[in-house]
Amino acid sequence: MATELVTAPIEETVTNPVTDDGGHDRFAHYVRKSDATRATVEGVPVRALCGKVWVPSRDPSKYPVCPECAKIRDRLLNRGNN
Ligand SMILES: [Zn+2]
Numbered sequence: 001m002a003t004e005l006v007t008a009p010i011e012e013t014v015t016n017p018v019t020d021d022g023g024h025d026r027f028a029h030y031v032r033k034s035d036a037t038r039a040t041v042e043g044v045p046v047r048a049l050c051g052k053v054w055v056p057s058r059d060p061s062k063y064p065v066c067p068e069c070a071k072i073r074d075r076l077l078n079r080g081n082n
Helices: 033-042 067-081
Strands: 005-009 028-032
Antiparallel strands (some): 005 028
16 A cells, blocks of 8 residues: 655766765665656656656665655655554
């Protein structure tokens, strides 16, 4: 019954090179599984729970989960259980 979600990594084009504090833009975001599948097959962008839109391209297991997505996912799951 719960919305099926998967994580997908974000890969952003960095126009300004960053060093020390870089990398915080790369997260694994939660997206709907059907969207992730479609993105893989058709190369279309997906929209994460937090509203981020991008074309996923890499293995999400290497990235930390987006905190915003995690919060929204928790809310969805809690609502489903109640
Ligand atoms: Zn996110």
